[in-house]
Amino acid sequence: MRRVEWLSRRCDPKTLLAHQLMEDHLVTCQPTDSALTAADKLYEGNCGSVPVVDSDHALIGLVSEYDLLCLMEAEKDLRNILVGDIMSREVVTITEDTAFLEIIRLLQKHHLLRVPVVSGRTLKGILARRDVVLGYIKATDVDVVVRRSDLAT
Numbered sequence: 557m558r559r560v561e562w563l564s565r566r567c568d569p570k571t572l573l574a575h576q577l578m579e580d581h582l583v584t585c586q587p588t589d590s591a592l593t594a595a596d597k598l599y600e601g602n603c604g605s606v607p608v609v610d611s612d613h614a615l616i617g618l619v620s621e622y623d624l625l626c627l628m629e630a631e632k633d634l635r636n637i638l639v640g641d642i643m644s645r646e647v648v649t650i651t652e653d654t655a656f657l658e659i660i661r662l663l664q665k666h667h668l669l670r671v672p673v674v675s676g677r678t679l680k681g682i683l684a685r686r687d688v689v690l691g692y693i694k695a696t697d698v699d700v701v702v703r704r705s706d707l708a709t
Contacts, residue, residue: 569695575652578681587640614677617643
């Protein structure tokens with residue numbers, strides 16, 4: 557569940573922190589999982605990347621749709637490739653106390669769709685651009701409804 561969906565009061569969006577916005581129900585992979593397992597998790601989780609964690613739930617990498625597309629283009633069998641061999645090891649992260657505007661700047665600077673939220677090395681959540689947008693909407697109590705008839709005029 558995205559925590560931001562539970563925001564119940566209007567506030568200045570600039571006061572929001574990562575822990576209020578992030579998704580804390582995580583889909584993860586182990587480095588020993590196959591690339592096919594990662595592909596299935598990406599599909600089932602409807603996300604573009606999956607964090608890779610060790611047995612202590614420490615973030616050690618990220619595997620993305622792009623990584624898998626590269627393998628498929630090279631005609632590799634995803635069943636025979638380990639996540640640990642293809643994952644990105646240098647991952648941009650934020651902490652649970654990262655501020656709203658800092659999150660926006662980081663997402664823009666690195667052209668990220670989502671960023672892992674960590675405490676030390678431990679993965680705590682994922683924060684997507686859509687979570688930031690929803691946080692803004694919830695915090696400002698904006699009720700935007702676009703109707704087809706409005707678009708026609």
